[in-house]
Amino acid sequence: MHQLKTFVIGGVHPPEKKLAEKQPIVRLDPPKTVSILLSQHLGAPAVPVVAKGDKVLAGQIIARGESFISANIHSSVSGTVAKVDGVPDTSGYRKQAIIINVEGDEWAEGVDRDEAFVRDCQMSPEEIVSRVKDCGVVGLGGATFPSHVKLKVPKGKKAEYLIINGVECEPCLTADHRLMLEKGNEIMAGISIQMKALGVGRAIIGIENNKPDAINNLSEIAREYEGIEVQPLKVKYPQGAEKQLIKAVVGREVPSGKLPIEVGCVVHNVGTAFAVYEAVQKNKPLVERVVTVSGDSVRKPSNFMVRIGTPVSELIEAAGGLPEDTSKVVNGGPMMGKALNDISVPVTKGTSGILAFPGSESRRPAEQNCIRCARCLTVCPMGLEPYLLSALAEKQRFEDCEMERIMDCMECGSCLYICPSGKPLLDYIRVGKNRVGIMIRERSH
Amino acid sequence: MNELFNEITLFSVVSLGAIGGVAAIILFMVAQKFRVIEDPRIDIVEGLLPGANCGGCGLAGCRALAEAIVKDESLEGFNCPPGGSDVMQQIAEAMGWEAGEQTPMVAVLRCNGTREFAPPKVQYDSAMTCTFAHSLFSGEGGCPFGCLGCGDCVRACDFDAMYMDPESGLPVILDEKCVACGACVKACPRDIIEMRKKGKKNRRIFVSCINREKGGVARKNCKVACIGCGRCVKECRFEAITMENNLAYIDYNKCTLCRKCAPVCPTNAIHELNFPVRKKKPADTDKQEKNV
Amino acid sequence: MKVLTVSGSPHFHADHSVSRIMYGVVFSLIPAMLVSFYFFGLAAILVTLTAVVSCMAFEFLIQKYLIRGPMTIFDGSAIITGVLLAFNVPANLPLGIVVIGAAVAIGMGKMTFGGLGKNPFNPALVGRVFLMISFPVQMTTYPEPSAFSTRLADAVTGPTPLTFLKGGVDQGEKVSELMPQIPDYANMMLGNMGGSVGEVSALAIILGGLYMLARRIISWHIPVSYLGTAAILSAIFWMVNPEVYPDPLFHLMAGGLMLGAIYMATDYATSPMSKTGMIIFGIGCGLLTVIIRLFGAYPEGVAFSILIMNAFVPLINRGFKPKRFGEEIKNG
DSSP states (O other), rough: OOOOOSSOOOOOOOOOTTTTSSSEEEEOOSSSSSESOOOOSSSSSSEEETTOEEEEOEEEEEEOOOOOOOEEEESOOOEEEEEEEEETTTTTTEEEEEEEEEESSSSSSOOOOOOOOOOOOOOOOHHHHHHHHHHTTOOTTTTTOOOHHTSEEEEEEOEEEEEEEEEOOSSSOHHHHHHHHHHHHHHHHHHHHHHHHHTTEEEEEETTOOOOHHHHHHHHHHTTSSSSEEEEOOBBTTTHHHHHHHHHHHHOOOOOTTOOGTTTTTEEHHHHHHHHHHHHHHHOSEEEEEEEEEEOOOOSSEEEEEEEEHHHHHHHHHTTTTTEEEEEEEOOOTTTTTSSTTTTTTOOOOOEEEEEEEHHHHOOOOOOOOOOOOOHHHHHHOOOOOOHHHHHTTTOOHHHHHHGGGGGOOOHHHHHHTTTTTTHHHHHHHHHHHHHHHHHHHHHO | HHHHHHHHHHHHHHHHHHHHHHHHHHHHHHHHTTTOOOOOHHHHHHHSOOOOOOTTSSSSSHHHHHHHHHHHTSTOOOOOOTTTHHHHHHHHHHHHOOOOOOOOOEEEEEOOTTTTTSSSEEEOOOOOOOHHHHHHHHHHTTOSSOOSSSSSHHHHHHSSSSOOOTTTSSEOOTTTTTTOHHHHHHOOOOOEEEEEEOOOGGOEEEEOOOOOSOOOHHHHHHHHOOOOOHHHHHHSSSSSSSETTTEEEEEEOOOOOOHHHHHHTTTTTEEESSSSOSSOHHHHHHHHHHOO | OOOOOOOSOOOOOSSSHHHHHHHHHHTHHHHHHHHHHHTTTTTHHHHHHHHHHHHHHHHHHHIIIIIIOOOOOOGSHHHHHHHOOOOOOOOTHHHHHHHHHHIIIIIIIIITTTSSSTTOOOOHHHHHHHHHHHHHHTTTOOOOOOOTTOOTOOEEEOOOHHHHHHHHHHOOHHHHHGGGOOOOOHHHHHHSSSOOOSOOOOOHHHHHHHHHHHHHHHSSSSHHHHHHHHHHHHHHHHHHHEEEEEHHHHHSSSTTTHIIIIIITSSSSSSOOOHHHHHHHHHHHHHHHHHHHHHHHHHEEEEEHHHHHHHHHHHHHHOOOOTTTTTSOOOO
């Protein structure tokens, strides 16, 4: 067994609550209608290539990502396009989506739906990248950054390590955990495909040691692959953050405002590795993903393989519905996820979990004076001063916010988690980041 | 002893006096060397300005406005919202210029999504600042254009001209205190507050909604949303009302305050302020009371 | 289903609260309190009670009639101020003076600045120093400790080891001759010496400090750097001339150094935020304490040195930032 590693600055230990870690992934049938948002990834929204009344097959492209940072979107079901219209997304604002009425479950030609494991990949690195791009694969860890962009090493830079994120440091979420247990071979094949595309010789899978079964399973499989190893990590939030993971695994610090490639690393999620495998070996676009449905209010915590565009309410229904006292439904993990104001919103490529909590757990503590206990400073993984940033942003001193490196904040929520005074630190930091971002953009024009 | 004392006194008086004299000469020379020649009129103009440093003129305080006015040698393009035309008139007199007529403006809230009309569907539980709430979600009532009710505008107001009505969850603007400095307009992340002409006898008619969604969608979240039906546009004989993106807008420069549009609005989205009570429709009275 | 709540992330919150932290501090003060009750008896209980009750009362009155803010007297911070104020005065101090001290501590030291967390100076120390300057006689008349004492104000009084030693050295006597006349180190450790109510027993205070460390209420940085600096500096002087300067162990256990380093200097609001800042702060306190003790007019310098360093906290916060992530590129 390797020595346990972790990142150095800050970090918290929220209750793990991995309620669904023993639940195998269950494939859900397609719902009656799906709403597939055109903007499910970081970057420009995709442009629809189908219109009302068109018949589509599952796996068929329905919207094309045309700018550099964008991703293709495929139909997750077969049926008829009902309309292209605005539907509320996770924040309640209407975003353009393609709404499809489901008819049967027919798949587009060329998609290999055979479950048989195909290990070796004959494609060239360029072919791999273009296949990943065609299949609309994005980072499934939550940031949904288009994967094909990350599989191309920029000119003048060299990738030394491919780091695979199997940390899943968010409480409650178990989607990646189950994937590592059930699809270990596919993930490994996906990793070796990614290594080939990037031209790197070493890949390290970082897994927190609260998932010993996943560590064992992948270590076992990794023996058959050259250059891939598993690195067990100490449990600490937010280890799954890109910069923290790199620090933990290879001990390098990505400089402020720079990308991981600056220190020779590329980070992909295990879910992404699986999606890359399916795209390259099976020609299957990203039309479904594993979603954990969990939380104290969920009757049957489960892990589902669902089609993109399925309403969240269907997932909750499949997990036994919600009790009366549910007062918060979160899209994503409890530390960084978004609270939903409507459970009819569709699952997107970035939905890693749907969590429901009763009132007692979801309320914020009452706000009091800051007692300057410095806990927020101690836990901030970026070494910032959340109390100061929050106060500066509240007083609209955005220039000072920038000086104090507010843009380094990755909104992990450790400060607000730990604050004994219940100060909405992160809320104001977000306001500040927003305004500083606008300031920086204006300056560069 | 006495002599000695006198000697000491004399010595100190003389030496201190000499030091003082030298220092005075140095100070005088320094002052001469570094003198900033400033137009004395700036002080006069500044004295006439209200001195609130509200920034309503778009400049950094009253001194900056005074400097700008004196530099331009004219009042054209300058406006002191708190002082209004009275102050501008006084400055013009003092400087010997002609003052242009200023239209008095006032802030109006273009949202009537009270708890009653747009019932909250979810509960907001984060920092009480509209900027954050706006980035987080569409709003408790679900309208992505409506007032979030966290009171950023009230905090931005330096003249105590606004307060949050706890019952409706909306800010209330006090006409008599509002100086149209525009701080609230800037503070609102959703651009709900608009500066409008104060109007004769303080009377105003405006569409109290900025929702640009389709009628059905808007109506689902709020009973008093503008649904873009266009009946007011047809009713208006002065072409003061325009319809754009499912939203009617009344141009206050063209509006003659004839009151024809308000009754035809199916959702009561058009507001009349400070008009005498209509005899036929008692329903309007409580609407007025809410907004005065 | 009920109405959903929408809030920004995170949706989990640690099991912390201001009052839990404050009551944790109060709890950790219990050993020192018991020691003081044992040696100074009823008088110590009375002083402590008076200080706590009047601190809470003043905070209540100010919140209710002057600030008109939310009621905060039960968050535990006024109790801490009260206890620490009592710990910093002699047990035989007239109760009226204790009430004045509480008024100054809460009114001037804390509420003037907006209450909990906003005060630049440690409120208990503000109260103590105010009393020290206003009532120098009463504040320096210490009762002799005696087990299970029930005596009140008419107790036998005597000097504290610090005043005794300082007075003696100033008269030209030698430390080695004076040392046998003060309690030995074991007694000083336990608290069997003259001094303020709660400062006498280094052992009890260290116990409380360990409890706070274990519960992560305080971090080690300030106490260790404070005590360490004081020990090292006094050791240097002691090695130069042991007949004029007492040894470092004496310094650590005499007077209010232990209480100051563990409870007063670590006060959240009045200490720096970053770890480096805390160490700088501790070093500053240690230097000033030893210098005041050895060369100043007062025999004791803990209160003044902490208050002086409090004034530097904003500057320290500005100058000593935590180590940012990605500041230096380490490739290895």
